[in-house]
Amino acid sequence: MFTLDLFKPRCLSIDLGTVNTLIYLNGELVLNEPSVVAIRDEPGSLEKIVLAVGKEAKAMLGRTPGAIEAIRPMKDGVIADFTITKKMLQHFIRQVLNQGFFSPSPDILICVPCGATQVERRAIKESAVEAGAKNVFLIDEPIAAALGAGMEIGESAGHMVVDVGGGTTEIGIMSLNGVIYAESLRVAGDAFNDSITKYVRSKHRTVIGENTAEKIKEEIGSAFKSSAVKRKTYVGRSISTGLPTEFIMTNVQVLEALREPLATIISAIRTALEQTPPEVSSDIAKSGIMLTGGGALLQGLNQLIKDRTNLDVRIAEDPLTCVASGGDKALEMINKNNMSFLSAE
């Protein structure tokens, strides 16, 4: 017997992140995978064959033999490889839709960085249409992040959100479901990893890979000075001997390594505040700044921002899922009230 559920419209909210892709289907988190694709060159053709996507492909990063390559198609906050991004998006959409015979086409909302170009926006839209979407909506990441963090951005009052992801840090100031100010910096979690890698190379004369840099950041990383000392031993390859070697990192060293990218983020937050109309500024002075994205989990980042802005800084309850869950809320609002969300441009 058919159930009515079979004909219920399906709504997908996708956070196509540089590091992680998350999908909500009708209010439920159904996919959380690294944005990584393993590909192989097809001899005699320009076409690349996709071997694995997501977790399976991430395990191959830095470990692939000659003809196989594991890549992050959206490295550094931009779509570095259109074709592979499209293939990855379509793979994930098909995975969660698991299309049945009578399944109606879904509505798909995709969160994009506010700095995404028109060409990038069109390419993302096309990918979703090709993957079987009925209607495709795009929403700026800061709006989705704010909604997901539970901010009431429909009010006539300014709200500020800082989403520190992997590729980009998005700074948004919003009111009445629209963006008053938006800035997208290509400095976020990936840049933190790069700075740690460079520091270990020069200070410890040791080469480390992306995974080790990320481990150091998550385990003993710190953005604000603290009296507690954390230290841990890690393994890399010695520059002088070329052999595996152990080295000790402390939270103070990570803080030193992260000085530059953190200063860039702080300066962008201060610029945003300086350029905000005074009425909105006074709203933000009351409501503070909401931190979202995986970078919000960097120890002490909230304290650093608080120290440099004199504003109250809160970390969203689940910073890694905010954008996707906010997109899900936006879809519900679009469907119920036929409303739209305005970009800064």
Ligand SMILES: Nc1ncnc2c1ncn2[C@@H]1O[C@H](COP(=O)(O)OP(=O)(O)OP(=O)(O)O)[C@@H](O)[C@H]1O
């Ligand atoms: N505990 C932690 N401490 C510091 N950084 C963390 C922690 N957990 C996750 N991260 C970082 O968060 C980043 C991923 O966050 P997120 O999933 O929000 O990014 P994304 O949405 O894929 O990227 P973007 O929004 O830039 O496209 C990674 O750089 C990861 O290293």
Ligand SMILES: [Mg+2]
């Ligand atoms: Mg993100």
